[in-house]
Amino acid sequence: METKKGYENYDKVHVAIDCVIFGYYERQLQVLLIQRDFEPVVGEWSLIGGILSEDEDLDAASQRILKYNTGLDNVFMEHVHVFGKVHRDPLARVVSVMYYALINPIDYNHKLIPRMGAKWFPINNIPKLIFDHEEMLKMAFDTLKKKITRMPIGFELLPPKFTMPELIQLYEAILQKSLDKRNLSKKIFSLKILRKHNEKQFNTSKKGAFLYSFDKRKYEALTKKGFLFEI
Template structure:
């Protein structure tokens, strides 16, 4: 390949798009924004942007996520490169999609207003621009695959949580009901949760004990192929 191959080749724009998942205690949701420019201005969209000359795709995704959420050090994972020739009506654009997990309670209402952002249940997504619906569905599939064997689901919960709250999270991710006794027995048998003396009493008069995830204990089990559900 000579230098003329670079100078004469068609220029292609590369972007990132971020699927941001959150959990409200009952439903798994995705954060969407109103697109602020043409084409398809005013329609619902994922948060995204073009990759700058001085950054790689991961850095661009971190920048985009920080702009929308105001948060740093979010759990983020590269999902897939979407490269269909006609995916963007404005030009030839390849999008590298990422998914990220946040606790909805930590999301700033001010930023939500500023970006015209809104949380949507995955079962009630509005029509999205381009191939963004396909991105969300692919991210949902990967999330289900990952939470079975990795503790990333805890990124969607507060630091302290009850077993019923944890069960509700897995039920929302997999869109199915789980037996409470079997779930509690399974998750506690892993030995990666530390029980606190404090109880959550809003949901019932008796109350449920809070737990915290112990990442050190998990590290000791990781090599053995631990499975959460």
């Protein structure tokens, strides 16, 4: 800390939290965005964000901001990067801590209260964003893609019960390429983190597809061992 007694002579800055909130519905990966209602960029779209309070843990702030904007808590959320250019926000010096979050549609259909014009946009049709938010989104999306090829975090984006074709379609939506359903389902099954139910879903086919749910305990046992796979 160089050669000072305490921090009185050092600057303070605003610390923002910006969240790239991913959701999955209509067979597309979507991102929740909000329309700014204050200067200098009224009406433009931005990531969901907020400012850290002095008496608030950083992780608590990210949960608070997510809850305020979506009504959800206990959401999968992970820090990705920090953005700290001096003039990245023209209003003030703001260092932004960027997270991404994964939300599943059942939860948000029931509980989500979109505030201040929050709206879902498909990942391939994102409007112009303020500041460096496009860079943030790109980085978060890259992180999600990289991560999902190594760990089965996709479940966070699906409802509690889902079918194998849905899971595969989700992976295709995220990785933006088609995947071999035999190989992928084999790989997922081999992890033994799914519980098969004796129900079928008939939304998309006459034959119907079996429903599965995600066994969080087995999953956590795996990740503790540092288990990885690759698509």
